[in-house]
Amino acid sequence: MSDMFRLDGKVAVVIGGAGGIGEIMAKGLAAQGAKVAVASRNLQKITDIAKIIQTETKSETVGLSVDVTDKASVDALAEEVLKKFGTVDILVNSQGINTKKPADNFPLADWDALFNVNVRGTMLACSAFGKTMIGKKSGKIINVSSVRGLRATLWGGNEGYSASKGAVDMMTRALASEWAPHNINVNAIAPLLIRTPLAAPTLNDPEKLRTYVANVPFKRIGEPQDLAGLCIFLASPASDFITGQIIYLDGGLTAVG
Ligand SMILES: NC(=O)c1ccc[n+]([C@@H]2O[C@H](COP(=O)([O-])OP(=O)(O)OC[C@H]3O[C@@H](n4cnc5c(N)ncnc54)[C@H](OP(=O)(O)O)[C@@H]3O)[C@@H](O)[C@H]2O)c1
Numbered sequence: 729m730s731d732m733f734r735l736d737g738k739v740a741v742v743i744g745g746a747g748g749i750g751e752i753m754a755k756g757l758a759a760q761g762a763k764v765a766v767a768s769r770n771l772q773k774i775t776d777i778a779k780i781i782q783t784e785t786k787s788e789t790v791g792l793s794v795d796v797t798d799k800a801s802v803d804a805l806a807e808e809v810l811k812k813f814g815t816v817d818i819l820v821n822s823q824g825i826n827t828k829k830p831a832d833n834f835p836l837a838d839w840d841a842l843f844n845v846n847v848r849g850t851m852l853a854c855s856a857f858g859k860t861m862i863g864k865k866s867g868k869i870i871n872v873s874s875v876r877g878l879r880a881t882l883w884g885g886n887e888g889y890s891a892s893k894g895a896v897d898m899m900t901r902a903l904a905s906e907w908a909p910h911n912i913n914v915n916a917i918a919p920l921l922i923r924t925p926l927a928a929p930t931l932n933d934p935e936k937l938r939t940y941v942a943n944v945p946f947k948r949i950g951e952p953q954d955l956a957g958l959c960i961f962l963a964s965p966a967s968d969f970i971t972g973q974i975i976y977l978d979g980g981l982t983a984v985g
Contacts, residue, residue: 732964732965732966733760733960733961733964733966734760734761734964735760735761735762735963735964736760736762738757738761738762738763738817738818739762739763739764739765739809739813739814739815739816739817740754740757740762740763740764740765740816740817740818740819740820740963741764741765741766741767741805741809741816741818741819741820741857742754742757742764742765742766742767742820742822743767743768743794743796743805743820743821743822743849743853744767744768744820744821744822744823744824744872745764745766745767745768745774745777745778745791745822746766746768746770746773746774746777747768747822747823747824747926748922748923748924748925748926748952749822749872749919749922749924749952749955750766750768750820750823750872751766751777751952752952752953752955752956753820753870753955753956754766754781754820755785755956756955756956756957756959756960757820757959757960758781758782758784758785758787758789759784759785759787761787762787762817762818762963763788763789763813764778764781764787764790765789765790765791765792765805765808765812765813766778766781766789766790766791766792767792767793767794767805768793768794768823769793769794769795770793771791771793774791774792775791776791778790779791790812792805792808792809793805796823796845796848796849796850796852796853797845797848797849799852802849802852802853802856803856805853805856806856806857806859809857810860815860815864816857816860816861816867817861817866817867817868818867818868818869818870818963819853819854819857819858819861819867819868819869819870820869820872821849821853821854821869821871821872821896822872823845823846823849823850824845824846824872824926825841825842825845825846825926826842826889826926826929827841827842827888827889828884828885828886828889828929829885829887829888830884830885831884831885831887834888838888839888842888842889842891842892843888843891843892846892846895846896847892847895847896847899850871850896850899851899854869854871854899854903854914857869858903858907858912861907861910861912862907862910862912865910865911866910866911866912867907867910867911867912867913868912868913868962868963868967869903869914869915870915870916870917870959870962870963871896871899871900871914871915871916871917872896872916872917872919873893873896873897873900873916873917873918873974874889874890874893874918874919875918875919875920875978875981875982876889876890877890877893877895877896877897877918877974878894878897878918878974878976878982879981879982879985882939883936893918896916897916897918897974900914900916900973900974901972901974904971904972904973908971913962913967913968913970913971914971914972915962915967915970915971915972915973915974915975916973916975917958917959917962917975917977918974918975918976918977919950919954919955919976919977920944920949920950920976920977920978920979920981921940921949921950922949922950922951922952922954922955923949923950923951923952924952927949937949943981943984944978944979944980944981945980945981945983945984946979947979948979949979950977950978950979955977958975958977962975
């Protein structure tokens with residue numbers, strides 16, 4: 729029982745590993761013994777983060793570059809991970825962007841970028857790494873969605889982001905069903921506002937932040953470290969019978985609607 733959260737001998741890929749949420753999840757997986765590849769577009773930044781994770785956890789960690797909107801780049805990442813570590817057991821899709829624009833004038837380029845990174849990028853990564861998982865008849869996929877896939881905001885601008893996260897939720901359920909025969913678990917973590925660069929527009933607006941926190945039963949927003957435990961759980965044998973679930977890491981926000 730004491731080993732049920734350990735990930736020794738496992739290989740994890742965390743895309744978006746240079747982000748506030750991705751980095752802490754990668755660190756959590758490495759702390760449980762997984763070898764980790766962190767990936768994002770900025771190679772220098774991701775390499776620096778990989779070094780920090782390896783130093784802190786003593787688990788082998790490598791930084792690789794990927795642009796999830798580009799299929800060739802995602803496929804190349806999958807090849808590099810296989811070359812470096814020989815397999816993949818855990819995929820975390822923590823890449824994401826959030827562009828807020830009014831719904832009556834949502835620039836199509838912004839809409840397309842949201843869907844290219846948040847939806848298409850998640851699909852391409854699941855497909856590229858899922859092939860290896862199907863071959864070995866085991867795997868854990870963790871998509872990072874958002875409470876915005878379920879609930880709108882009191883203020884506007886979130887039509888595109890919310891729609892993209894709703895799509896991530898349904899991709900998670902559809903993949904969970906399609907890949908259950910291959911013993912692959914597919915789940916999503918759906919956080920509320922977490923203190924990272926992506927959340928800056930809300931964090932930097934004191935009035936909005938006050939309203940936001942007032943609606944959270946725990947009366948606070950999330951910190952990146954709130955993510956680590958759930959990520960470890962979903963990557964570990966402790967969650968072997970859980971699939972197709974969107975788990976709200978939200979201080980109770982969605983419980984009260
Ligand atoms: N922070 C929140 O309040 C919050 C709440 C709910 C859900 N989420 C979700 O959590 C996930 C992580 O967000 P975060 O808060 O950690 O944001 P963040 O700090 O801005 O990190 C986003 C990450 O995505 C990477 N990325 C962006 N575009 C990419 C692309 N085309 N290809 C590969 N990587 C790309 C970025 O690295 P590069 O720029 O180097 O590529 C970065 O590592 C996102 O899916 C977000 O929607 C966040």
